[in-house]
Amino acid sequence: MSTALLIVVGLAMLFGFFNGMRDSSSIVATMISSRAFHPRAALGVTAVAEFVGPFLFGTGVAKTIGGDIVQSNVVTLNVLIACLLGALLWSLITWVLSIPSSSSHSLAGGMIGSVVISAGWEAIKLGGLYKVLIALFVLPLVGFVVGFIVLRLIYFLAHGASPNINDFFKGGQLITAVALAFSHGTNDAQKTMGIITLGLIIGNQLDHFEVPIWVILTSASVMSLGTLFGGWRLIRTLGGKFYKIRPVHSFAIQLSSAFIVLFASVTGLPASTTQVVSSSIIGVGSSERLGKVRWGVADDILTAWVITIPASALFSAGIYLLVVYFT
Numbered sequence: 001m002s003t004a005l006l007i008v009v010g011l012a013m014l015f016g017f018f019n020g021m022r023d024s025s026s027i028v029a030t031m032i033s034s035r036a037f038h039p040r041a042a043l044g045v046t047a048v049a050e051f052v053g054p055f056l057f058g059t060g061v062a063k064t065i066g067g068d069i070v071q072s073n074v075v076t077l078n079v080l081i082a083c084l085l086g087a088l089l090w091s092l093i094t095w096v097l098s099i100p101s102s103s104s105h106s107l108a109g110g111m112i113g114s115v116v117i118s119a120g121w122e123a124i125k126l127g128g129l130y131k132v133l134i135a136l137f138v139l140p141l142v143g144f145v146v147g148f149i150v151l152r153l154i155y156f157l158a159h160g161a162s163p164n165i166n167d168f169f170k171g172g173q174l175i176t177a178v179a180l181a182f183s184h185g186t187n188d189a190q191k192t193m194g195i196i197t198l199g200l201i202i203g204n205q206l207d208h209f210e211v212p213i214w215v216i217l218t219s220a221s222v223m224s225l226g227t228l229f230g231g232w233r234l235i236r237t238l239g240g241k242f243y244k245i246r247p248v249h250s251f252a253i254q255l256s257s258a259f260i261v262l263f264a265s266v267t268g269l270p271a272s273t274t275q276v277v278s279s280s281i282i283g284v285g286s287s288e289r290l291g292k293v294r295w296g297v298a299d300d301i302l303t304a305w306v307i308t309i310p311a312s313a314l315f316s317a318g319i320y321l322l323v324v325y326f327t
Contacts, residue, residue: 004077005203009196011084013222016192018091019103020050020226023188023273027180027227031173031250043228045174046181051224053185054193059211060268061187065194067209068128069111072201074119078323080199082118083110086316090308102272105308107191108132113313114320135269139260140279140305146256147283154252169247176254183262184273185223191270192219249284256280275305 001009028042087110091103115123158165196215200206245253257277264271 001205002077002203004081005199005205008077008080008084008199008203011081011088012192012195012199013218015084015088015091015103015107015195016189016219016222017226018088018095019188019192020047020223021229022091022095022103023184023227027177027184027254027273027277029277031177031254042177045178047224047227049178049181050185050189050227051220053182054189054216054220056182057186057262057265059190059193059216061190061265061270062194062197062211063209064128064131064268064270065107065191066196066198066201067194069108069125069132070115070198071119071123071125072198074123075115075198075202076118077199077202078327079114079118079320080195080202082114082316082320082323083107084195085319086110086113086312086314089315089319090312094308102136102275102305102308103188104191104270104272105136105275105305106312107195108136108270109309109312110316112309113316116313117317117320118324132270135264136272136275139264139269139271140275143256143260143276143279144283144286146260147253147280148287150256151249151252151284151287154248158248166247169251172251173247173254176251176258179258180254180261180273180277183258183265185220186265187261187271188273189216189219189223190265192223245281249281249288252284253277253280256283 027046028039031042084107087103087106090106090109112124112129193211193215196219197206197209197211200212200215201209206212257273257280260276260280261271261273263269
């Protein structure tokens, strides 16, 4: 492998690690806030499930990220380096500010910025780009609707139940959390796989898009390792700043989010787990009472979602110009 390709692989692994560290908050925040699990136990279970997930549900999302967005014959390794650095920089900024921005959005923005500045819009496969953007912006809305409906359905089915039903919702979170971790590991680890595989094609290590087993193993490993470190800043944001989350809320949120992200994974749609979980939290809270949600926090997160793609695109474009200037 060339030095540039090794840098791409290293940055992609760092992105996967940071993605796992950030997005672990999406999976464990509600189960910790509802006191269903100890924080370290929740992160441990999540890490194991995230490692296993990428081996179970194929590589459709990796194909979308690495094969359907850009023309690999006009993209260079320097473009991928700039893409990953821009995405990492924006993710780091939002992490420091405790804003649950989307790593998926930052990667998409980084790809757009670095590719367009280097090869022009003709290097972008618009069909694949539209697929990514639609998934990233529509799935959170689906999360809100599904979360709203699921809580109403749970209340309907549990009508007249004794307070002991809370024990069921606490214990049931082991199943829903594992399902959400499976789906997150499947979807988000594949984004790292897609970038590495695209780099291998550009670096003449592969002649067609097929994810090698070592790429799957490496991507799953770095994401689960990142999960063990936990994004404590974002856990506090998602777990308590919207409203006081009880076991029934956490159960509904995880059930809704797991279904949506798993559906996205098997259909090749690159979902943002952070967005889906955040919107499900809002949907579940609104289902109980609109005034229950602290909408000021939701506005802050929505603002971060809107500016993530253009911000990371600008960062990546600027980094690409610097890389070209100094090499």
